[in-house]
Amino acid sequence: MARRIDGDLAQARRAFFEWGGAPVGQVPSTILQSWRRCRQLGLDAVRKPSIEPVDARRLREMRERHEKLWRLARAEIELLSHEAASTDSIVILTDADGWILDAEGNLGFLDKAGRVALMPGACWHESQVGTNAIGTAIHEQQGVEVRGGEHYLPAHRILSCSAAPVFEPYGQLVGVLDISGESSVSHAHAMGLVRLAVANIEHRYFEKGLPDCxxxxxxxxxxxxxxxxxxxxxxxxxxxxxxxxxxxxxxxxxxxxxxxxxxxxxxxxxxxxxxxxxxxxxxxxxxxxxxxxAPEKPRRARGGAPIQVTASARHDSAGRPIFDSRLDAELQRALRVLDAGMAVLVNGETGSGKEVFARELHRRGSRAGKPFVAVNCAALPESLIESELFGYEDGAFTGARKQGNPGLMRQADGGVLFLDEIGDMPLSLQPRLLRVLQERELTPLGGGKPVKLDFALVCATHCDLEEAIGEGRFRADLYYRISHHGVHLDALREHADLPALIAELWARIGRGKTLADDAMARLVGYDWPGNLRQLVSCLRTMDALGEPGVPLTERDLPGYLQKAPRGARLAPAADGGDAPAPGAMPVAGTDLDALAEAAMRAALKACDGNVSRAARRLGVSRSTLYRRLGKDVLQ
Ligand SMILES: Nc1ncnc2c1ncn2[C@@H]1O[C@H](COP(=O)(O)OP(=O)(O)OP(=O)(O)O)[C@@H](O)[C@H]1O
Known part of the structure; x- marks a missing residue:
């Protein structure tokens, strides 16, 4: 059945394509201008499109050339393709010339789109296929929607597409993100989703700062x-x-x-x-x-084009991580092990900073310019771990992407592979992982030539892997292969100098706002079951609520802190006895004033006795420091 084209549009098409008129006001001006450009280029509006996608080798080359874009867009494509799968649509990423690098989403619509060559390896530049969201967005350098009969070629009437260009930081257009679906279905939010996704991708280009800027x-x-x-x-x-x-x-x-x-x-x-x-x-x-x-120092040349990207969307831009001297020493030791080709296993409670630690290892190590690929084994559905991690060749299984998938291990080539929650790696996949780690070679699902792998391995877990081995949930041989060197990250409640840590975090997050003593004491006294993640998010919330010049008091703290019993956190017993369990009751001798004063002394020491700097760092006034510590201490 021929598709229905809505009345105005049909009339506008006739006016333009049959009588050579200019249907101003009957179609959006962006579309009309594009039709005119296409006509000037001599594009035949009744011909069948003849788009020849490039072969698999050239597509691979194109993807490699645009690896940075592809990698930075990965998280958005995955997110949108889930969305698209349920709305009969697909998500497309192209390069700056409209060559499609990736198309994912609803399998039925992928097939349908493939019939008009809306598929990886095809070029959707306006000069090739006439008015379309991708090509026209490239020309306009802004978001464009093209619905049904607004496409130049009649064969493309089946499509309704929303596309927005992606710009790298210096203003160069590097690609286009597009959502395409059935023209008969309304895709009211598609443009908004594309814009949001593009903003995220563009933001990610700045993640590591810009050289000398x-x-x-x-x-x-x-x-x-x-x-x-x-x-x-x-x-x-x-x-x-x-x-x-x-x-x-x-x-x-x-x-x-x-x-x-x-x-x-x-x-x-x-x-x-x-x-x-x-x-x-x-x-x-x-x-x-x-x-x-601060300006990013130019990277030392390490041969080849440095890829300053990560595969993960997570980045803590509100402040660089803080590593006290103990953690700094841990980092140095782990770095030596990693650079010697051995694996590091980081253990700690949730939110204690395992991924941040792993990223810092990558940042400081010899593989800094290469990818950091983070895989959360607990978050990936069991059915997907194998294909995502090890990759697959064309058509390896039903539902596989047509061009195969290199897999996250290959994407980590030259860099660092971070396997988070390794304790959740399914037992059935552990032998394969072990083999790959031992042989440093991978044969993708569906066959193909074995590929050499070169990455440094960091794993993390919050559970006791030795216990898991005892219970038969984790293989001992894999455990020995991933734990050449172990690092334990303390829970916050065990932190040797929590007041100083809170003061330092607040100095970065609070941007000059002040914390009243009662608020500081509550923060120091709390148990922090969510560790650094919870503390950082609490401080960020307080910062957002605070007004410059008005000290934040305990009334500005999140509800759970106000409800917690005062001094809930216990100081380790002076006699070196066991540290208290989370949520334990206060012990005698936990004095909030003493905790607050300890924070002040720590800050003063860290600032070499400079009272103004210490006060700024703590977010309290100088007079508070004088009042609480006394003039003698401050001289
Ligand atoms: N060294 C640090 N300095 C400052 N903030 C940190 C540091 N480590 C962690 N954080 C904060 O805690 C958050 C959580 O850290 P991270 O994701 O590394 O924890 P995790 O131990 O890997 O957690 P999970 O086990 O739940 O995956 C970070 O996003 C950051 O805000």
Missing amino acids: ELLRVHRDPALLGTAREGLLAFRDGRLVAANRSGLDLFGLDRGELGRASYESLFAESVSRLHDEGMLQTRGGDMLAGHVD
Whole structure:
């Protein structure tokens, strides 16, 4: 049955394609302009499209060339493709010329789209296939929707597509993300989803900072800092050289201003105010909250193009991680082991920082410019672990992607593979993992030539693997292969100097806001079952709620902290006895004043006795320090 084209559109098509008219107002102007361009190019509007996708080898080459884009977009493609699977649509990633690198989503619609060559390896540039969301978005350099009969070629009427271009930080268009579905179905939210996903991808390009740039992370609303909606503005020698969409929008700039606009033309005061107070006034009089990432040092050349990306979307942009001297020494030791080709196993409770530790190993190690691929064995469905981890060849099993999947192990090539929650690796897959780790070679599912692997291995677990071995849930031989060196991360309640840690975290997160003594004492006295994750998120919430200049008191703490019994956390017994269990009752001698004072002394020591700096670091006033510690101590 011929598809119905809605009345106005049918009329507009006739006016344009049959009578050579200009149906202004009957189709969106973007579509009409695109039709005109296509006609000027001499594209035949009645011909059948003849799109020849490239062969598998060339597609692989293309994907390798655009590996950074592909990798940074991975999390979004996965998320959207789940969404798409249930709405009869697919998610597509192309390069800057409209070559499709990846298409995932509803299998039925993938097939249907394949019949009009909307598939990996095909080129959907406007000059090839006429008006379409991908090609037209590339031309317009902005998001475009093309529905049904708005496509130039009649064969594409079956499609309804929403596409938005992806820009790297310096303003270069690097690709397009698109959602395509049946034109007969309404895809009301597709454009919004694509825009959000693109904002996330573009944000991820800034994750590791930019070489030689001071990166300002700012927003009018402090609660949006650390999210993809924060404005990112990178300055080199006083000139704005890179920015994300939100950053440009704050000043009404377009990408053409990159490399031209000066810092002075945008901001009314020195960047040091952002450093010191977390605030900065624009020339337009707006007050922005935020912080500055120091310039990234240029990487040492390590041969080959460095890939400064990670496979994981997780990144803590509200502050760099903190490693005290004990952890720093642990990092150094683990690094030596890792660089010698042996595996590191990190153990600790949930939220204690195992992944952050592993990322830091990657950042400091000899594989820093190469990928960091994090795989959460507990989060991947058991049925997917094998194919995702080890990869597969074309058509290895029903539902496999047509072009196969290299697998996460191959994606980690040259870099670090982080297997999180390794204790949840299904027993049935453990022999295969062991074999791959021993032989450093992988044969993908469905056959194909064995591939050499080169990655450093870091695993993490919150459970006792030796116990799991005893219960037959984990293989002993695999355990020995992944635990050449073990690192234990303390739970927060066991931390040797919690006051100093909280003070240091607050100094970074609180951006100049002050914590009243009662709030500090409650934080120090709490048990923190969610460890660093819970503490960081608690401090971020307090920061978002706080007003500059007004100290945050215990009433500003999250409800669970206000309800917790005062001094719930126990100090280890002075006689060296057992540390108390989580949630244990207070013991005599746990004195909140003493805890707060300990925090002050620690900060003072860390600041070499400089009272102003220590007060700033703790988020208390200088007079509080004088009052609590007494003049003698401070002299
Ligand atoms: N060294 C650190 N400095 C500052 N913040 C940290 C540090 N380590 C962890 N965090 C905070 O805690 C959060 C959780 O850390 P991470 O994901 O590494 O924990 P995990 O032990 O791997 O947790 P899980 O076992 O649940 O996966 C981080 O996102 C970060 O906000």
